[in-house]
Amino acid sequence: xxxxxxxxIAQGAQMALVLALxxxxxxxxxxxxxxxxxxxxxxxxxxxxxxxxxxxxxxxLAEDASWLYRAAPYIIFATTWVAASLVPTFAxxxxxxxxxxxxALAALLGAGRFxxxxxxxxxxxxxxGIGASxxxxxxxxxxxxxxxxxxxxxxIAGSTQLSEVAAYMASDFSLRVSVLxxxxxxVIVAIAENGRIPVDNPATHLELxxxxxxxxxxxxxxxxxxxxxxxxxxxxLYVSLIGCVFFPFGLAPHDAGLAxxxxxxxxxxxxxxxxxxxxAFFEVxxxxxxxxxxxxxxxxALMLGLLGTFLVFVTRSL
Numbered sequence: 001x002x003x004x005x006x007x008x009i010a011q012g013a014q015m016a017l018v019l020a021l022x023x024x025x026x027x028x029x030x031x032x033x034x035x036x037x038x039x040x041x042x043x044x045x046x047x048x049x050x051x052x053x054x055x056x057x058x059x060x061l062a063e064d065a066s067w068l069y070r071a072a073p074y075i076i077f078a079t080t081w082v083a084a085s086l087v088p089t090f091a092x093x094x095x096x097x098x099x100x101x102x103x104a105l106a107a108l109l110g111a112g113r114f115x116x117x118x119x120x121x122x123x124x125x126x127x128x129g130i131g132a133s134x135x136x137x138x139x140x141x142x143x144x145x146x147x148x149x150x151x152x153x154x155x156i157a158g159s160t161q162l163s164e165v166a167a168y169m170a171s172d173f174s175l176r177v178s179v180l181x182x183x184x185x186x187v188i189v190a191i192a193e194n195g196r197i198p199v200d201n202p203a204t205h206l207e208l209x210x211x212x213x214x215x216x217x218x219x220x221x222x223x224x225x226x227x228x229x230x231x232x233x234x235x236x237l238y239v240s241l242i243g244c245v246f247f248p249f250g251l252a253p254h255d256a257g258l259a260x261x262x263x264x265x266x267x268x269x270x271x272x273x274x275x276x277x278x279x280a281f282f283e284v285x286x287x288x289x290x291x292x293x294x295x296x297x298x299x300x301a302l303m304l305g306l307l308g309t310f311l312v313f314v315t316r317s318l
Contacts, residue, residue, distance in 0.1 A: 007254065010261065011095040015085040017265070018240070022084070022232035023047035025239065025276050032280035047232065051225045059221030062123040072119035073219070073226040076112045080230040083108040084237040088244045090264030092163040093254030100162040102150035105241075106143060109193070112230070113139050120215030131214025134291065138199070138211070141298035142189050148305025149189070152182040153245055155312045162241075166248040178308040178315070183246050185304035190238035192298050194231070197283040199294050202231075211291075236272070239279075243271035 027044040034041025043049075061070065086100040117135050120128035154160040156179065157168035192199045195212040202213065216227050244251070250267025252260035289297065 007095045010091060010254070011085075014089055014091070014094060015081070017089060017268075018084045018233065018236055019081065019229075021269070021272060022236040023051060023229065025236050025272055026232050028273065029276045029280045029283075032277050033284055036280060036284045047228075051229055054220075054225035054228070055222050057221045059223055062125075062218050065123050065218075068115075069119050069122040070223070072115045072122075073223045073230070075115045076119075077226045077230040077233075079108045079112040079115075080233045080237070083112075084233045084240065086162070087237060087240045088162055088166055088248075088251055089240050090250075090268045091252040091254060091256065091261055092166055094163075097161070097163040097254070102154060102160045102162065102165075103147070105162075105237075106146050106150065109234070109237075110139070110143055112234075116215055116227075123218050125218060127210065127214040127217050131211055134211045135215060138192055138294060138298060141295055141302060142192050145185055145189050145298060145301040145305050148302060148309055149182045149185050152178050152305060152308035152312060155309065162244060166244050166251055169245060170248040170251065176311075178311040179246070181304040181308035181311070183242070185301040185308070186238075186242060186245075188297060188301035188304075190235075190242070191282075192294065192301075194235045194238065196235075196279065198286050198289040199297065201288055239272055239275035240268075242275065243268070247271060 024044060024047070026047045027042070030046070031041045031044050083105050086096060086105065088094070088097065088100065113135060117132040120132040120135070122128070150160065153165055153169075156176070157165040159165060159168075191197075195202055200211045200213075212231065216224065219227055250264050250271075252264035256264075
């Protein structure tokens with residue numbers, strides 16, 4: 001009974017941790033970008049202040065909005081929060097780790113994308129249609145690339161369960177070209193899926209380049225706050241996934257004590273800080289690309305995934 005309660009509390013702590021840290025990661029990235037550009041920047045907790053302000057505001061709905069438009073923010077948030085909570089952050093083998101499958105994560109994120117695109121088209125505005133069409137075009141390349149990257153790491157580790165993949169990667173430090181290809185491919189997919197520079201710029205509302213922002217222009221109040229929180233969770237999910245699969249140091253076993261769990265939390269926060277700094281550094285070092293160049297960018301991730309899978313099979317047959 002005590003073991004069950006400990007596992008239940010640890011799983012709940014992970015769900016609360018990812019929810020609390022996701023806006024902080026956005027604020028930290030903005031702060032680093034501002035400091036790199038020799039500006040002071042907003043406080044790291046500013047995204048949380050903005051979310052609280054949005055929750056307090058009145059929600060205004062478009063006249064032609066259907067039930068789908070009102071339900072989509074909650075569906076998108078639920079699927080993204082569940083997916084982010086399944087990725088091992090500070091410990092492996094938690095209560096719901098048996099559902100932490102790479103294919104299941106891709107399906108949850110795909111469901112969120114589907115409802116976001118439907119909501120963007122539901123009110124019938126031109127911006128929503130443009131954003132939805134661009135989102136689905138990018139998704140048609142990002143999802144196959146994600147599946148191929150999942151194949152690479154699952155073939156090496158012998159499982160698609162993230163806890164087992166992390167345990168295998170932590171025990172085997174040998175350098176593999178296929179793993180390097182998978183890492184670069186996943187970074188490209190993470191940049192595209194989160195609408196970061198050079199694919200999109202979440203800080204602007206230019207009609208020629210908008211993707212994510214175009215689909216949520218008509219949202220306000222708590223609906224907009226929930227969608228923004230889901231977007232922050234998605235960025236944290238990809239940083240957590242990269243840290244769990246490719247840099248699994250610091251992860252505590254499920255039967256470890258509180259001290260090991262505390263070390264795991266500190267290691268996880270350090271990984272988020274490094275990921276946020278590298279993302280900010282990359283964004284201030286590169287420029288926004290044209291929309292029609294994004295398929296080439298995502299095509300590189302798909303090719304790296306295919307090459308990684310091919311290398312795994314070739315090296316096994318030697």
